[in-house]
Amino acid sequence: MISRPARPQVRSADDYRDTIEQLLRPLAARPVESVPIAEAVGRLLAEDMRAPIDLPVFRNSAMDGYAVWAGDVAITPVRLPVTGVVAAGDTGEPLAPGTARKVMTGAPLPDGAQCVVPVEDTTAEGGTVHITRGRARGEFVREPGSDVRAGAELVSAGTLLAPRHIAALAAVGLASIPVFAPIRAALIGTGNELVSPGGRLRPGQIYNSNGIALAAALEANGVRVTGVEHSSDDPGQFRRLLRAAAADADLVITTGGVSKGDFEVVREVLIPLGGEFGSVAMQPGGPQGLTVVDGVPVLSFPGNPVSAVVSFEVLARPILRRLSGLGPVPEYELPLLGAVRSSPAGRRQFLRGKLVWKGARPHAVEVVSGPGSHLVASMAAADVLIDIPAEETEMPPGTAVRVWTL
Amino acid sequence: MISRPARPQVRSADDYRDTIEQLLRPLAARPVESVPIAEAVGRLLAEDMRAPIDLPVFRNSAMDGYAVWAGDVAITPVRLPVTGVVAAGDTGEPLAPGTARKVMTGAPLPDGAQCVVPVEDTTAEGGTVHITRGRARGEFVREPGSDVRAGAELVSAGTLLAPRHIAALAAVGLASIPVFAPIRAALIGTGNELVSPGGRLRPGQIYNSNGIALAAALEANGVRVTGVEHSSDDPGQFRRLLRAAAADADLVITTGGVSKGDFEVVREVLIPLGGEFGSVAMQPGGPQGLTVVDGVPVLSFPGNPVSAVVSFEVLARPILRRLSGLGPVPEYELPLLGAVRSSPAGRRQFLRGKLVWKGARPHAVEVVSGPGSHLVASMAAADVLIDIPAEETEMPPGTAVRVWTL
Secondary structure (H helix, E strand, O other): OOOOOOOOOOEOHHHHHHHHHHHHHHHHOOOEEEEEHHHOOOOEEOOOEEOOOOEOOOOEEOOOEEEEOHHHHOOOOEEEEEEEEOEOOEOOOOOOOOOEEEEOOOOEOOOOOOEEEEHHHEEEEOOEEEEOOOOOOOOOEEOOOOOEOOOOEEEOOOOEOOHHHHHHHHHOOOOEEEEEOOOEEEEEEEOOOEEOOOOOOOOOOEEOOHHHHHHHHHHHOOOEEEEEEEEOOOHHHHHHHHHHHHHOOOEEEEEOOOOOOOOOHHHHHHHHHOOEEEEEOEEOOOEEEEEEEOOEEEEEEOOOHHHHHHHHHHHHHHHHHHHOOOOOOOEEEEEEOOOEOOOOOOOEEEEEEEEEEEOOEEEEEEEOOOOOOOOHHHHHHOOEEEEEOOOOOOEOOOOEEEEEEO | OOOOOOOOOOEOHHHHHHHHHHHHHHHHOOOEEEEEHHHOOOOEEOOOEEOOOOEOOOOEEOOOEEEEOHHHHOOOOEEEEEEEEOEOOEOOOOOOOOOEEEEOOOOEOOOOOOEEEEHHHEEEEOOEEEEOOOOOOOOOEEOOOOOEOOOOEEEOOOOEOOHHHHHHHHHOOOOEEEEEOOOEEEEEEEOOOEEOOOOOOOOOOEEOOHHHHHHHHHHHOOOEEEEEEEEOOOHHHHHHHHHHHHHOOOEEEEEOOOOOOOOOHHHHHHHHHOOEEEEEOEEOOOEEEEEEEOOEEEEEEOOOHHHHHHHHHHHHHHHHHHHOOOOOOOEEEEEEOOOEOOOOOOOEEEEEEEEEEEOOEEEEEEEOOOOOOOOHHHHHHOOEEEEEOOOOOOEOOOOEEEEEEO
């Protein structure tokens, strides 16, 4: 169970995000599930993984060549009879002194073999091999456990599993891997005026893009989306969808219905359930709500598509990435290419911007949006949010600003 | 159909990768498929996407407030009768001069309305509103098409679709999106000595990790894996698996069976099919093969798990990322934390390394592997490959080296 949130009145975006983070923190202790290793990439490892076996498992050759006793090649050139070839997986008889056996890279060495002479330093002649350069004891021999010893830690708990981790875990024979269950989030968009993409708009209607956009953003940040629903402005329908979503998710995000207007179904239903609705000093994304329903945090974002995406980026994404074991959102401090004008005083503004590259490094940022929160097209063109502090209203070109990658 | 490769004898990794790139280049012209917008994130857009409608679709309010004629609020304070509320999706009657109508953010404006007075500058009094600050014509009015005009390009062909693109495409009502089919790759690991993870090892056997590791690496780089097979050293079995893999993939990757040993099933089957096998001047990953089977390029990597992963990283990943529309592999030039000793002359070496961070930037790189190609455990600990030029054999601490992120 998660406790009730502190009151979110008008406050800074950072303060408000801290409150959300406190509510979401219990999700760090999520259930552990076992997944087949082939499906474990991108998952967050739940336990330290130790090697159950030595690696290499057996003494083997580091080269294609001839296994020999070291004393037999102390003086070269020398000619030795070849007693066969070690096939992968079959060592054969122990190696007698005064003889050589052909081995391939990775093949087990016969008992008695002390070093391997690479094939480049030999000439095969009938049943014998002519060796032109000697090797000392241990050369080109891989000893058991020289890579990793049984019991040694290979990958530690909390690692986001990359292909290279999968390679190591598979090489020691692990078939299933304990990982944290992903955070599960449900989405509910609200509004009578919303029509699904592909449908026909009647007058006054708009397309419902928030569910699709936020689901994509959640999945891209390690969260499993359990449902994307649309509610009309009917409180009964919204309440039913909300309870169903909360029953099956760790987090619910609603969009729309949060401002001070008269048809605000989200406020209407959630305030009686203890929801706190107020203004966050940011633009876009000012009107926000936070409720705990049946123990599940419910974030209520504004319905405008850009406001909803910016709310997610500023208020939820950094927390969800941390909880999912993903790296922090990349940030830069860069000079503005153009000027910023008429940013609202007292509200931190998140302009949409585009990085300007010089070779492999961004060296400036260009504003691609006005302050209007409805500019979806410019959102598509942007690759960063530009963070304009609350107290700034004008910034000349060249001013250093903080940007967050989208 | 893809033509036969040029002869890959002993040559540099860059030359060899160029040959592979020529073979794979026709994959840039892959089939286009239509996917539901909810599944389009991470896919490569195949056509320029234009907005089929204006956005906003209709003239709407940028604020919660009152729609009025501009002349009626030219002198304030003023009191106007309120003729109802615009519900989302329902504009109602045209607005008569001398009256006001309550509107919510995003709601359509009634015909005749010229500006919106924000609710903060008003007091509702029974059926009238007291307005304390006037607004000019057009203020807080969002005109149709002011975000994007019908016909304007929203997202261009070749864009890797991020959540922000999905948001824009959904907002203009697009339900399905034309994307390039992903590159399809099949994997075949070879060797009698291989046992699947989870199985029991008999003497001389090792776990088969290459298929799982390379499948994870391929998927992480935008490639769809159509199959992961294991072949014994029996040429008939390998040949059958190879034909089946080529029938259903754009690219086949084999592991093992490429060195000059006696049980090299991959060489044995592919050389008669025109395969060119030779050495690439790199370590690990020296022995390589390249064949075109039934028009499908077949890359033959060595079987050692670290050699296989490094072969993928150096010879295939940059090409596959480019073809899949992903960004280039991040590279840095960083000073070595320790010394590099006894790097082989004449072979470019790829050591496994770990970035050392100072705040948000890497400021050095530490070697975590010896040159031995069998060190799977150090691969798990590494996050970069350190590129040691062929001519270098020793490098003191502080030497600047090029590193590639894994």
